[in-house]
Amino acid sequence: MAVCIRMRKVGTKNVPMFRVVVTDSRCPRDGRFLENLGTYDPRKAGDNFKLNFERLEYWVSKGARMSDTVRSFYKKLKKAAAQAA
Numbered sequence: 528m529a530v531c532i533r534m535r536k537v538g539t540k541n542v543p544m545f546r547v548v549v550t551d552s553r554c555p556r557d558g559r560f561l562e563n564l565g566t567y568d569p570r571k572a573g574d575n576f577k578l579n580f581e582r583l584e585y586w587v588s589k590g591a592r593m594s595d596t597v598r599s600f601y602k603k604l605k606k607a608a609a610q611a612a
Contacts, residue, residue, distance in 0.1 A: 533594040588604050
């Protein structure tokens, strides 16, 4: 089973809202998922995403592939964690 970390749309028409989920790559975008890792609200300014960084790193260590958007969130979180330390 190829596991990927991608976004799942949960918002309505003209009100986009996404969840970052771990899923089988063969499942549809809004289909079954293994774990919910966070949220993304594109209409919010500034810090518009929340992710469970520990679980994200766990899944990456197990070989899960990230989508491009989730990868950019991961890089931002990693950079913020490095500055905080």
